[in-house]
Amino acid sequence: MTHPYPDYLVVGMMRAGTSTIYEQITRHPRTIKAFRKELHFLTRDITPLPAEALMSMEYFEQLGYDSARPRQITGEASPSYIVVPKRILAFNPECRAIVMVRDPAERALSQYRHAVKSGSEDRSVAAAFAGLGASPYVGQSRYAKILAEFLRHYPADQVLVMSLEAYLEDTQEAMDVVYEFLGAQPVRVDPTIHGAPAPASRDDRGDEVLSRLREVFAKQRGAMTQVLARAEVNTYPGSKDYFGRY
Numbered sequence: 304m305t306h307p308y309p310d311y312l313v314v315g316m317m318r319a320g321t322s323t324i325y326e327q328i329t330r331h332p333r334t335i336k337a338f339r340k341e342l343h344f345l346t347r348d349i350t351p352l353p354a355e356a357l358m359s360m361e362y363f364e365q366l367g368y369d370s371a372r373p374r375q376i377t378g379e380a381s382p383s384y385i386v387v388p389k390r391i392l393a394f395n396p397e398c399r400a401i402v403m404v405r406d407p408a409e410r411a412l413s414q415y416r417h418a419v420k421s422g423s424e425d426r427s428v429a430a431a432f433a434g435l436g437a438s439p440y441v442g443q444s445r446y447a448k449i450l451a452e453f454l455r456h457y458p459a460d461q462v463l464v465m466s467l468e469a470y471l472e473d474t475q476e477a478m479d480v481v482y483e484f485l486g487a488q489p490v491r492v493d494p495t496i497h498g499a500p501a502p503a504s505r506d507d508r509g510d511e512v513l514s515r516l517r518e519v520f521a522k523q524r525g526a527m528t529q530v531l532a533r534a535e536v537n538t539y540p541g542s543k544d545y546f547g548r549y
Contacts, residue, residue, distance in 0.1 A: 308368045311378035311399040311485055314453070315385030317443060318413040319403040320467035322498020325380035327478055330496070333487050335367040337379040340498075342366075345390045346383040376485055385449060388456040399484060400457060404527070404549055405467035407444035408516035412509060414440045417499075432512045435519050444516075446549050447526035459534035466549075469540050480539045524548060 311328075313321045322340060329336040343350040344362050352358065357365055366377045384391060384400075391398050404410075415431050418424035424431060435441055443449070454462065463484045470477040474494035482489045527546040531538060538546065 305393070306363070306395050307397075308363055308395060309366055309378040309398060310376045311401060312384055312391060313378070313380030313382075313401045313403065314391070315382045315402050315449070316404055316410065316446065317382040318410050318417055319405040320465075320470060320498070321380045321382055321403050323467075323496070324401065324403055324465065324470070324481065324498075325378075326496055326498045327474075327492055328378070328481060328485070330492070331376070331482060331487055331490055333374060334376045334378070334485075335369075337367060337377070338365045340379065341381045341383075342379050343381045343383050344379075345387055345394065346381065349386075350381075350383045376487060378485075385453055388453050392457065398461070400453075400462045401481070401484075402450065402453070402462065402464045403467055404446050404464065404546070407446065407520040407523075407549055408513055411438070411440040411444045411516055412513055414443065416509075428509055428512050432515070435515065441516070441519065444520065445523065447523060447530045450527070451530045454530070454534050454536065459536045462534075463537040463539065464531065464546070465539045466545065469545065477539050480537075484537055520549075 313325050313328075315321070325340055328334055338357060338360065339354075342357065342362075342365050343353060344365065347353065366379060368377045369375060385402065388400075391400065411432075412428070415424060415428060431440065432438055450464065463481065465477065465481070475492055478492045479489040525547045527549045528543050531543040531546055536543075
């Protein structure tokens with residue numbers, strides 16, 4: 304059985320502005336804010352179980368869906384969904400997907416710091432990135448590989464890939480693109496709005512690791528452009544060459 308909800312999902316990437324873009328989307332008068340940002344409804348078997356309150360609620364209740372309000376736009380942001388494109392389509396084949404990307408080195412380091420803050424990581428930054436190739440933080444910044452797999456199963460015209468850096472350069476223009484993608488009339492946005500705050504660094508070797516990460520990710524530059532060029536994916540900025548930096 305397929306469902307008329309959610310209209311969109313912010314599916315990734317983790318620590319690449321998903322909270323910020325979701326916060327902006329849900330300030331539009333036609334959108335409905337979900338019970339919380341990361342519901343992980345479609346990935347409950349591969350992510351930590353949601354709060355007990357969510358377990359007792361149907362997904363449409365978590366999303367705030369109301370069948371009596373057909374013009375509402377429902378959605379949520381769960382970065383874990385980037386690995387389950389088939390599940391999304393099986394639930395709602397019309398669902399639109401938003402993928403956020405940012406400088407891969409900064410994203411990897413931000414994910415590490417987020418893990419430290421949440422208590423799931425107790426290693427120093429040097430130890431966590433000692434084996435760069437095997438680090439899960441590094442793996443999740445290999446955007447071309449992850450996106451190519453997602454697009455193997457998901458309709459390209461239902462996907463919007465957005466650069467966080469470009470969003471920060473011109474937030475209004477970026478959100479105009481997002482609203483159009485979602486079928487909503489653009490509205491004036493507040494560029495100072497941000498989602499999850501960046502975790503503070505507690506390790507003075509962060510700059511050294513960042514430099515090493517930049518060397519690693521320099522080898523993958525251009526791969527994203529190739530992936531995007533093979534499919535009619537919506538992007539912001541519109542030039543797919545822009546994404547060669549990732």
